[in-house]
Each structure stands twice: as structure tokens, then as C-alpha cells.
Amino acid sequence: MHTSQVTSPESTPPALSIKGLSKVYRGGFTAVSDLDLELRPGAFFGLLGPNGAGKTTLIGSVCNIVSPTAGELTVFGHDHRTRAARHLIGLAEQEINVDRFLSIRQLLIYHAGYHGIGRKTAKLRADELLQLFHLEHKATARAYELSGGMQRRLVLARALIHRPRLLILDEPTAGVDVALRTEIWRLAKELNAAGTTILLTTHYLQEAETLCDEFALIVGGRIVDRGSAASLRSRHQARDISEVYDRVVTAEGAR
Template identity: 80%
Template sequence: MCPVADGKPPALLVQGLSKTYGDGFTAVAGLDLEIPDGAFFGLLGPNGAGKTTLIGSVCNIVRPTTGTLTVFGHDHRSRAARRLLGLAEQEINVDRFLSIRQILIYHAGYHGIGRKAAVRRADELLEVFRLDGKAAARAYELSGGMQRRLVLARALMHRPRLLILDEPTAGVDVELRSEIWRLVKGLNAAGTTVLLTTHYLEEAETLCDEIALLRAGRIVDRGSAALLRDRYEARDISEVYDRVITGEEVA
């Protein structure tokens, strides 16, 4: 079990995480990260900074070279941890041969949810994400925005306590982005911990109560948007990002 603060473990605790791939490339090097229960946490960094490796490691998709990871005190490889995690990936990776409703119901089954409960939950989320009129359609028949909603709905089927959003608004229009923001803020207000990766810096500044800046497999700084702006005498997070990541300035 991981260290406990205020009587409860953090939502995510990463200690000494490193990952070196077979070709010798080190994607993450000695990374430490703690995200409190109930936080809305942003992870910013360029492509190749290690965000995908970190998320893959937490979700037991990538096998770390070294390090320990716990989810609400449970080893990330355990069934208990998997039940507490929900991942909405950037790529639209859904079964082409199942209907939208079937995709959600089958996903619930992976987490041990009975069929009756899964059907109720699927219908609830189809309505929430305004996909109920497309319940019998296949994913490839949906617009890009509807596919994005489907991926998020699937991640929420088993009511995870830690929701990981990997570029959730990539390629969507302004209206859908605002809708996703509203839904995710509501989930966080209800107690769900959210870990967000995004290239839209204003998105992180608007939504997240804390932000970490990741470069070359290491967290080089973290704090609230206000703290980071003050630290770098910047007007916004975009300017902080330019100085810390592009300009390679570290506090």
C-alpha cells in the first residue's frame, strides 16, 4: 500500500518510473508523480516527452523498466486498480463490428458488471452523451465528434474513480469541446479524479487545479496555473510552456 495522507491514499502515486525500450530509447527516466484523490491534474509536454509511456504504464499497457505505481493504494497491475481506472484514449479504437450500445455493454463485462446493470448504464450514458439516437449504429458510421463522445462514454461505463483523458478534444469543434469540458468538470465536482493530457494549453489552464510540465521523460515543474504564471512572470500557461519546454528554462 502507498503512503496515506488525511486517511486516504492518493489517486495515483508513481515512484522512480523509468522505461527504456528495446532500441535503447529511454522514454521516461526516474519520474515521480503524486496526484491527490479528487484532483483535476494536467500533464503538458511535447510529443515524445513521455506522456504516452506514463499513461500506458499506469494502465498496465506498457511494462516499466523500473519503478512502482499505485492507484488508490493498489498496485497498478492488480484487478482492483484496473476497476478504479478509466482511460479515454486519443485514438478511436473501438470494434467496427459492434453497435454503439454493444460496445458499451461489452466493455462493462470486462469489469465484471452484470448484463442488466450494464444495459442500464449503457442507456444512461448514451443519453448523457446524446448518442441514444445512434445506439444501433456502428462506430464508423458516426461523425468524428460522436466517436469522441463514444470513447469517453466507454471509459465511464464502470464508474472509475480515476479518469485518464488523453487528448480528449483533439480534432473536435469548439461546441463539442465546450460540451466535453462541462461534462468532465461535472465528473470532477462529483468526486472523480481526472488526469488530462492536452496540447491545448488554454484547456489545461481553464480546467486543471494543478499542472505538471513534462520534458524528455522528466517532470521539470508543477503547480497551479497561477503559481506557474507567477514563477515565470508569464501572462498565461502558453508563455510558461514556451519558456520551460521550448526555451528549456527550469525553475
């Protein structure tokens, strides 16, 4: 008789595992110091901290854009430097950094090809995302011809072209209007509900509290607190995440 093997939750690798991450830049500046962080599959996780806290370095390290000085990073069990890991990650960067010479449809098709998606499938996926982000009427336009809000949609569409299992949203609603912010929130919730693990950085703390089920606060390149919204509010006797953030960052700054 054949017996099927059931995989226990304990044997499922974390969506993201960071152990002992350090990054010392040329000149001696330490951006991240011996940082540990783990995200479970399906989490909607908020990484909060002031400018210069190490968020960009952490994200760059995960995406193999920054070379860590030390540390082990895995994405669903794959070393972050491998092709397998890169295919599992979608990054919507804060900075609008897209090719100026391709149309936005061509840009999406090209990015899909980078991830090994065949041209026929890439075209279908690009058209699907152009429609999802209400950009189909701009398919032949160049990115620099789009409004700021449309460029933000394009960056999100590019991050999703290969259906990543870990989506990193770096300040996804910076500089957008209320309508687009609401649209991005809705889409992010739907993606997470469908199983996509999301790592969000934002300075808009109401956004973090609306979307995330867990948070880590990073100050001076170190994780200084972590937990659910409820546990953090209770621990710091705060009314909301904004008050938690203010108290933690102020306390760390006084050290």
C-alpha cells in the same frame, strides 16, 4: 462505549502515485527516466509536454498497457497491475480504437462486463451514457458509421461505463468542434466536482488552464516543473499557462 475511528486525510492513499518510473524501449530509447508524480484524490491535473515527451508512455504504464523498466505505480493504494486498480481507472484514449463489429450499445455493454458489471446493470448504464452523450439515436450503429465527434463521445462513454475514480483524458478534444469541446469541458468539470480524479493531457493550453487546478510539465521523459496555475505564472513571470509552457519547454530544449 463504541468509538468510531476517523480516517485522517494523511492516511488516505493518493489517487495516483508514481515513484521512480523508467521505461527503456528495445533499441535503447529512454522514454521516461526516474519519474515521480503524485495526484491527490479529487484533483483535476494537467500533464503538459511536447510530442515525444513521455506522456503516452506514462499513461500506458499507469493503465498496464506498457510494462515499465522500473518504478512503483499505485492507484488509490492498489498496485497498478491488479484487477482492483484497473477497475478504478477509466481511459479515454486519443486514438479512436473500438470494435468494428459491435453496435455502440453492444460495445458499451461488453466493456461494462469486462469490469464485472452484471448484464442488467450494464444495459441500464449503457442507455444512460448514450443519452448523456446524445448518441441514443445511433445505438444500433457501428462506430465506423459515426462522425469523428460522435466517435469521440463514444470513447468517453466507454471510459465512464464502470464509474471510474481516476479518469484519464488523453487529448479528449482533439479534432472536435467548438460545441463538442464545450460539452466535454462541462462534463469533465461536473465529474470532477462529484469527486472523480482527472488526469488530462492536451496540447490545447487554454483547455488546460480552464479545467485544471494543478499542472506538471514533462520534457524528455522527466517532470521539469509542477504547481498550480498561479504558482507557475508567478515563478516564470508569465501571463498564462501558454507562456509558462513556452518558456519551460524552450529552456529545456536549450540544455
